[in-house]
Amino acid sequence: MDTEKVKADLEKALGPVALKSVRSSLLVENAQDLPKVAKFLKEDAAYRLDYLSSVTASDFIDYLETVYHLYSMEKKTGPVTLRVRVPRTDPKIPSLVSLYRGAEFQERDNFDLFGIVYEGHPDLRRIMMWEGFEGFPMRKDYLQEDSETLESVDVEWLEKNGVKVPEAAKAKAVELRQQGKRALAERRVEDKG
Amino acid sequence: MNKTFEAKDVNLAGINSSLLEVNIGPQHPSTHGVFRMNAVLDGEVIVSLKPVMGYLHRNHEQIAENMSYAASMPYTDRLDYFNSMSNNLGYALSVEKLAGLEVPERAEYIRVIMAELTRLINHIAVIGFLLNDLGAFFTPVLYAFREREKILDIFEEISGSRMMCNYLRFGGVKRDLSPAILERIRGVVTAFPRFLDEFETLLTKNEILCMRCQNVGVLSPELAINASITGPLLRASGVNYDIRKVDGYSVYPRFQFKVPLGPKGDVYDRYYVRILEMRESLKILDQALNTIPAGEIMSKKMIPFLKSPRNFKPPVGEAYARVESPKGELGFYVVSDGTPQPWRYHVRAPSFINLTILEDMCLGQKVADAIIILGSVDIVLGEVDR
Numbered sequence: 001m002d003t004e005k006v007k008a009d010l011e012k013a014l015g016p017v018a019l020k021s022v023r024s025s026l027l028v029e030n031a032q033d034l035p036k037v038a039k040f041l042k043e044d045a046a047y048r049l050d051y052l053s054s055v056t057a058s059d060f061i062d063y064l065e066t067v068y069h070l071y072s073m074e075k076k077t078g079p080v081t082l083r084v085r086v087p088r089t090d091p092k093i094p095s096l097v098s099l100y101r102g103a104e105f106q107e108r109d110n111f112d113l114f115g116i117v118y119e120g121h122p123d124l125r126r127i128m129m130w131e132g133f134e135g136f137p138m139r140k141d142y143l144q145e146d147s148e149t150l151e152s153v154d155v156e157w158l159e160k161n162g163v164k165v166p167e168a169a170k171a172k173a174v175e176l177r178q179q180g181k182r183a184l185a186e187r188r189v190e191d192k193g
Numbered sequence: 194m195n196k197t198f199e200a201k202d203v204n205l206a207g208i209n210s211s212l213l214e215v216n217i218g219p220q221h222p223s224t225h226g227v228f229r230m231n232a233v234l235d236g237e238v239i240v241s242l243k244p245v246m247g248y249l250h251r252n253h254e255q256i257a258e259n260m261s262y263a264a265s266m267p268y269t270d271r272l273d274y275f276n277s278m279s280n281n282l283g284y285a286l287s288v289e290k291l292a293g294l295e296v297p298e299r300a301e302y303i304r305v306i307m308a309e310l311t312r313l314i315n316h317i318a319v320i321g322f323l324l325n326d327l328g329a330f331f332t333p334v335l336y337a338f339r340e341r342e343k344i345l346d347i348f349e350e351i352s353g354s355r356m357m358c359n360y361l362r363f364g365g366v367k368r369d370l371s372p373a374i375l376e377r378i379r380g381v382v383t384a385f386p387r388f389l390d391e392f393e394t395l396l397t398k399n400e401i402l403c404m405r406c407q408n409v410g411v412l413s414p415e416l417a418i419n420a421s422i423t424g425p426l427l428r429a430s431g432v433n434y435d436i437r438k439v440d441g442y443s444v445y446p447r448f449q450f451k452v453p454l455g456p457k458g459d460v461y462d463r464y465y466v467r468i469l470e471m472r473e474s475l476k477i478l479d480q481a482l483n484t485i486p487a488g489e490i491m492s493k494k495m496i497p498f499l500k501s502p503r504n505f506k507p508p509v510g511e512a513y514a515r516v517e518s519p520k521g522e523l524g525f526y527v528v529s530d531g532t533p534q535p536w537r538y539h540v541r542a543p544s545f546i547n548l549t550i551l552e553d554m555c556l557g558q559k560v561a562d563a564i565i566i567l568g569s570v571d572i573v574l575g576e577v578d579r
Binding site: 058100126127130 | 252422439510511522528546
């Protein structure tokens with residue numbers, strides 16, 4: 001669908017909403033406007049975008065972004081792509097679950113892997129990673145644990161359970177602890193971000 | 194010594210003792226993999242059911258973001274390991290959209306043939322396993338697998354692997370189909386309707402199947418659309434939405450086929466819609482085999498990158514492409530920053546999103562029905578957990 005036309009229609013119907021065309025999609029500049037925009041697109045007779053195909057997030061270092069692909073099952077048209085950008089420090093976006101049930105698991109997925117908080121989601125928990133997992137694996141600054149190196153907690157646990165730990169590994173664990181560091185995998189040079 | 198347990202230590206205040214919480218799975222044959230359903234039962238009736246997934250999570254998306262574009266192609270086979278060719282097709286389409294590649298006509302036909310053969314294998318296996326869940330222990334599955342094996346043999350001959358095919362490339366396919374192979378595919382396509390008739394004689398009007406499946410797990414079309422349900426699950430609820438028709442990707446607009454719809458949206462309709470879809474797939478295969486043109490199988494632009502895939506750098510931008518995989522809408526969202534690795538790679542997995550309404554379909558049903566409802570949703574955990 002023609003992004004400029006969608007933009008004009010939205011501005012006409014909703015009054016002052018800050019919208020910007022980015023790569024044949026509409027950037028909703030104020031995250032709080034999103035439910036209003038989605039509701040209009042879902043209910044307006046000219047659009048009837050009743051099917052939220054995909055909700056996904058990206059990490060662009062300066063900000064986190066959520067992208068929505070909307071289609072219409074009734075009119076067999078689409079997609080209209082909406083995107084919302086939020087700062088990394090306080091990533092909060094209003095949830096679309098009350099409008100589209102299909103967002104339920106996908107928003108949980110983004111919360112789990114990117115740490116974006118969807119306000120108003122009925123059951124915002126981790127979905128792929130286990131409860132108590134720390135960090136957000138899909139963010140570009142996420143550092144993986146080094147599974148080869150033991151930390152002092154690991155050494156304690158292993159010895160408690162009767163596993164003999166090599167002296168070299170123990171010394172490394174002590175050294176890490178003294179430096180106040182964790183055993184993290186070194187990033188490859190060609191890694192981005 | 195541990196302290197001995199005494200009845201007065203247990204505080205029963207606020208606990209509803211008439212309800213029973215049961216974990217079905219993660220190690221349970223009828224969950225089709227490592228998947229858990231956290232069910233709360235009142236007697237035998239389900240009052241709440243929460244799906245729990247993630248046991249097979251390996252962060253496929255992050256792995257793909259640290260590899261070249263072509264290196265993710267074999268990994269897409271492992272998403273939904275029943276339909277590797279459909280997964281390949283979805284990923285190839287999204288990268289082709291991103292890089293603006295044209296695919297030669299013959300390659301498009303080969304892709305359609307492979308995607309439809311995949312649909313046959315998937316649907317036949319799903320029906321077999323659904324019957325397994327119903328208690329028809331392994332007899333229908335063996336009939337189904339006998340036919341599936343014939344198609345897998347064809348896959349092995351053209352791609353070198355039965356299930357992990359890795360056959361499609363950006364801008365075409367890896368290897369051409371010889372006339373002998375086309376003849377073999379034609380043989381399967383001619384023989385398949387007879388097998389389907391035989392299968393249907395056993396099942397479609399079977400009294401036990403009808404009693405167990407009809408009016409069980411009904412999904413209303415309104416809820417199905419609202420919850421982004423796709424594939425046979427959606428069409429069994431009577432919503433006419435097939436991406437092959439709507440988007441008309443590849444060369445699908447050239448073929449005549451119908452979109453089967455179900456009247457009620459219960460488990461039986463999902464079974465029967467899949468049978469009808471197989472018959473439509475056979476029509477597509479027949480037309481494709483009759484009209485497949487001669488010619489190139491790889492886009493000229495992509496031939497240099499076959500030997501050096503890390504030099505392939507799509508222009509800065511993003512693309513979302515979707516295909517009608519046998520399980521529903523399979524979408525790939527790829528963002529390029531101009532380097533050999535994608536900046537963002539996302540899989541819109543149909544069976545993951547189709548699980549959203551599992552609870553809605555199971556409420557008020559018996560435990561045994563929850564098993565067949567899950568079977569009729571058709572999930573593969575490799576794709577759900579990604």
